[in-house]
Amino acid sequence: MKYIVTTVVAAAMLAASSCSGTRNLANPRLDMPEAYVAGDTAAVDSQSIADISWWEFYADSTLTKIMRIALDNNRDILKAAARVEQARHLYGVAVAEMWPKVGVDVGYSYETNKYNGGELKKDPEHDLKLPITWEVNLWGSMIHAKDAGKARYAASVEDYRAMRMTVIAEVATAYFRLLSLENELEIVRRTLLTRQESLEQARLRFEGGLTSETVYQQAKVEYSTTASLVPALELQVAAMRNTLTTLMGEYPHEVFDRRNTLFGAEMPAGLPAGVPSDLLRRRPDLRAAEMRLKAAMADVGVSYADRFPSLRIGFTPGLENDGLKDFFKSPFTYTLAQITGPIFDFGRKKRKYQAMIAAYDQSRLDYEKAVIGAFTEVNTSIVAYNKYHDNYRVKVDLRDAAAKYVKLAWLQYRGGTLNYIDVLDAQRRYFEAQIGVSNALRDEYLALINLYKALGGGWS
Structure with a gap:
């Protein structure tokens, strides 16, 4: 028996080494x-x-504090960590499948027989057995299954890192949107004070008979229009603060007491992006797609090996007796070498193998698509950052010109060479220009965040 088993295993290993379901x-x-x-x-x-x-990239201490809280408490990150644990244990199952299975069988049976009307025979039996079985890895099925489990475990780790990268970017995006909204609200409030002063001057001039009521009503319209912006902006600020606390995995509360970032610092014109091939190692989502491709390849190997016969070896030592008196003096052994496999399955296993090849091709195309998408995302982010930087410079020039326009308009109005409506137009343009600078700077910050994320930054 031992010679037969050894011969069968050796022949099977030789056959497995000469063919592979994943080679092509x-x-x-x-x-x-x-x-x-x-x-x-x-x-x-x-x-x-x-x-x-x-x-180091996000140098704001308040922002990094929020990010650290989010990395510890964000529910999406915790969920991704749980998936890593799940994949790790499933990988452990695949590894354990390669080892023999040892069981225990303790039992008692009582059988009676009366053949051909003869004497009634009683056959009690007491059992204590330790069955040991092992399925020999003839065609590499178990190795492929182990490789698939390992690849899926690695993919879950990369998914976890990708989730960290995403949360870091989402926190930074919400933070700078909040700064932009607060800056815009501050601009509106400063403008509202100016509008209030202009309204008071218009009222005094109207009551003193120096101007018509039209000028006074125009000043009231401008003041009320600006005042109507405050509640909506305050709502947006509160909503963005709540967005930050949600990312932190906490209920709404005051996110910070103070900040050390002044919303207005100009950023550099160009930033290094590296070479495209570095994305394959930097971006965890691409590495996860690669690991899923390896898992799909291993699945093909499993289905290929399943088309061939399997060899199972078993040995069961123990004790067996019809009574308990001399039970421990009744040794029992059972040896098994079993080769099983289909003769006619009408193409079931072949079609399953071909289906696994099709699934592998899908994973391969998903990986190729992910790489193309990553390159495109970085390329777009580089262009977007550069263009938003240029747009910010233009908006700053427009704001400075609008500020001078307001001063000149006031001087000419007081000198009697310009109508008040022209002063209001100058003030309106200056107000819009300030908001434009704030929005342009916000867009530049967000473009920088997107570029950093697209390049694979933020998960370490």
Whole structure:
């Protein structure tokens, strides 16, 4: 028996080594460009802002404090961590399947027989047995299953890292949107004070007979229009604060007492992005897609091996007797070597194997799509950051020009060479220009956050 089993195993291993169900699978076609195309020029730089740790990239101590709380309490991150634990244990199951199974069988049976009308025979039996079974990994099925479990476990780890990266970006986005809204609210309140002063002057001039009521009513319209903006902005500020607390995994509360970021600092014109091939190692979502591709390949190997016979070896030592008196003097052994496999299954296993190949091709195409999407995302983010930076400079020039326009309009109005409606128009343009600068700076901050995330920064 031992010789037969050894011969069968050796022959099976030789056959398995000469054929493979995954050998002819198509490899993913990446062919990534050597550089990003930022506008009309190709950007090549060995350095990347994604190499900077998120707590160094976001230098605001208040923001990093919020981020640390979010990384500890955010429910999406905790859920991703639970999926990692699930995948780790399932991988452990696949590893354990490669080892023999040892059981215990304690039992008592009582059988009576009376054949052909003869004497009634009683056959009691007491059992204490330890069955040991092992399915030999003939065609690599268990190794492929273990590899699939390992790849899915690795993919869950990368998904966890990708979730951390996403939450970091979402916190930063909410934070700078909040700063922008608070800055806009401050602009509106300053403008409202100016409108109030203008309204008071218009009232005094009207009551003194120096101007018509039309000028006074125009000043009232401008004041009320500006005042109507305050409640909506206050609501948006409160909502954005609540968004931050949600990302932190907490109920709404005061997010911070003070900040050390002044919303208005100008950012650099260009930032290093590295080379596209670095995305394959920097971005955890791409690494997760690669691991799922490896798992799909291993699944193909499992289905291929399932088409061939399986060998199961068993040995059961124990004790067996019809009574308990000499039970421990009644040794029992049972040896098994069993080869099982289908003769005719009408193509079931072959079709399952072909279905696994199709599933692998889907994973391969998903991986290729993810890589193309990542490159496109970075390319768009580079262009967006550069254009928003240019737009900010234009908005600043417009604001400065509008400020001078207001001063000149007041001087000419007081000199009697300009109508009051023109002064209001100048003030309105200056107000809109200030809001425009605030929004342009917000867009530049958000573009920077998107670029950092697209390059794979923020998960370490």
